[in-house]
Amino acid sequence: MVSPAEQPSGVPPLGGSDAANTAGIGSLLDAFGAMAEDMDLDTVLERVTTAACQLVDARFGALGVVGPDRKLSQFVVVGLDDDAARRIGSLPEGHGVLGLLITDPRPLRLHDLREHPRSVGFPAHHPRMTSFLGVPIRIHGKVFGNLYLTEKNGGEDFSATDEQLLVALAAAAGVAIENSRLFDDATRRTRWLEGGLNAARELLEQDDAARNDFGVLTRHALYASHSNVAVVLRDFGHDRGVICEAAEGEHADAFVGRSGAEASLLEDLSAASEPLLLTAADAARLLPGAPPGVIDTLMCTMLSGTEDRQFLLIGRSAAAPPFSAVDHEMMQSFTSHVSLALELLGAHRRREQQAVFGDRDRIARDLHDLVIQRLFAAGLSIQGLRKFLTDSEPLNRITAVTSELDSTIRELRDTIYSLRSVPQITPTFTSSIFALVAEVFDGHELEPVVQLSGPLDAVVEQALAAHVRAILIEGLSNALRHADASSVTVALQATRDRLELTITDDGRGFEQAPSTGGLANMRHRAELSGGVLNISSTPGQGTVVVLTVPLGL
Template structure:
């Protein structure tokens, strides 16, 4: 039978047991809630990792990292600073501050204060009050107030790409150790995502460089003039390097590639119109550009003065196995992003391939020219050995038959045929000389230009003829221009003012260039335009020559324009 004390203590023990049970249940519930919360946060971390690693565009990936970090850590503000080559941030992606507030704040952070501390020592920083940190320098005007801070570095293998910054938890509490662990885990995933995006963009850029190289090689090998392809090279280099301007400079015309003294800009590509004359000659071996050409080595620089404008630039020699055809210079505007080592490597590979294609195309053109010269020699030999000899024999046969021909009218016609054969032989000999000289392009142009001038005035009532003797290929372009103008004006005067119906032009090349225009017009009895003769005389005097005219046997005028040849 229980005593009175035992009955008194039983309710007390039961009460204590119930209290302990409630405490235990409460503790279990807290543990369960922590487990659930931890599981939810782990699920959130997994989702965040999947989100930041899902894209391949670098800019979009950086923005996703900031947004995902804010949601995962439940922060009000977030940012990602990309480190430059020194102690600075070259890019700053943020979320939580609207555009109006950002405009009032002004310049983006440059990596000073607490942000700079994370750059100097890339280890996580967690602060309950930013202002208490020794490196704190405060906030600029119009900046929203911030107290709590969490910063973690983002690494890509051994390289610190940048830092992830979070401030102000939405709950108003400081950042916890768990928040720091989650932020570090997210930063690790972000590093992988950024690396993948950079590799993808790099592969895309390499593909673009390869396609540009292929296009230029196709242009060159399809027969496009090598010099014309320099414009394509400049355009592609500017586009692929995201430059403001790109120029191509080659040795001056009077310089040999192996002993060039200065480079001149021959092509420029820019979004704005560019005057090539504004670019001064570049001395070889002097300055960044001249040294890159002389050493056959590509270089990049943070600042290059190009026609009065500065900015980051690359100098890329157009080098082949034997020589350097010139240099390509690409430049970004002042304050633009500097060129990276990858930029230099890919651009140099492009210019090397373009230079090799240029060399191959140039060699191909020279071989073609050699084939043409060989054909010309063969044609000239055949003309001399076969055609001229047969024409000469025919002329001799006709000339021998002249005394036996009756009546006199037929005799005169045969004599005219003999004279015509002699003129044909003379023209063929001139053509043979031009073929042997290997530079018939200029002479052919002069011959065609004079023939074209005569054709303009030929009609049913006007007969024109032209004969050529001597090597027209030795005539310089400037003198050829004068010669065409003289023939055109003299024929025009004969037709319009002398009423001529027959005009012959004789072009003879020896020590002098002599152009003789004979017509059957009214001669000195008709009107003579002093302005026309003055123009002919002035052209002769400019070339150190003379102009003379006399009456022709047919009653017209013979104009003789003669200038010495160098």
């Protein structure tokens, strides 16, 4: 028999017979082994509760985790099947006798917990419980939670030996839970680091021209954070609100293209700021298209390395674990990785653009200094042949050739001017689309939905972009001025072979489109772009405008 002086730390001396003590120590060692078999925190909590029931021969057991608000934030139950738990309803929050161990964390044994002054009774369908044993679980001197055991098999009360065994188990459980929490933190950090590095690597790859940069970012952010949804918002400034550019996760389609008017929530957030924690009410103001219950909390950071103020948000539902200190820390690391990648990607694209513009300047100089001068010299030489000719037909031929050369020189000069007139730095096509929609709807209560997909910035040339913007402005203006619509959706999609712009409203519609005015201008623009414009409308059901332009990639 182990003497008190030889007892391991945290294991009190056992009372009772040697046989009983030996059996108790054997059960305790078995419980220690069961707790050490897994590192997952939820699994460890369940195994601690199961081991406690087996150790003191209890019919029911529970482990309540004490949250920051001094209430039970998690409640693991053993002994109740799923049907019984469902009929009981919501889990305890820490009132009555359960709450006594939160306010006074000391071991508690009761003959009948219903007779205790702090007892608040049981909900309907709750099984009968009388005998009770509760002990706190401490980690580094701080109470993590409590073990609750009821209904010792055989109808007896829990003994002092049971209490001592459970106290010893709680001490070991504290170590197991702390190790599991450390393992969980390390796993979270690894997942965040992998997500950030994988996102940066994919962003910097140049193989896929059809890639959506922010779609890559949200996909990896969703994986890294283990959240329900990840979105990227763009802030247009000047009190125009924000718009969701990309989303991944649950109900992602409900977010993309939606506008939020409450950009003020993010105005103090900078790239150097710590992640901002937002409530469900804040989420509803920023993301008005979110279905109820999808987002309970949001964590938000600002991206750097982009043209506009853009933000990465990750959201979790009430059923998901709350954001931890590790999540706050690692989201900053993730954002720094992807922001650096976006900055490098932008620099690379600017260098490519500069290289293209440099080639254009060189071609323009060669055309001016070499080709035009040679054509001009050839024209003068042909003109010099006049003095050797007297017949009208050769002279007319010379006049026609020199006129053609003059016309060619003028066209070359126009080409040289167009090559040199391209601005060195231009906003992306998608940026101009977002800005255009925000400007058109500025001051209107109607909030449009904008959905962009495909390699728009890579495949849409400057001339085509001008026609698309003109058609979009006219279509949106018509919807605002004449349609009396309650919703307007803009969908712009680029594939390998075509560009498709769709403007849909639920306004009053019309029977026959007018042949003059704005709609006629839109058709003319479509012809100039080499595309086709289809307008379909039903009175009382709205209008759909579809522009299709072949790209021939």
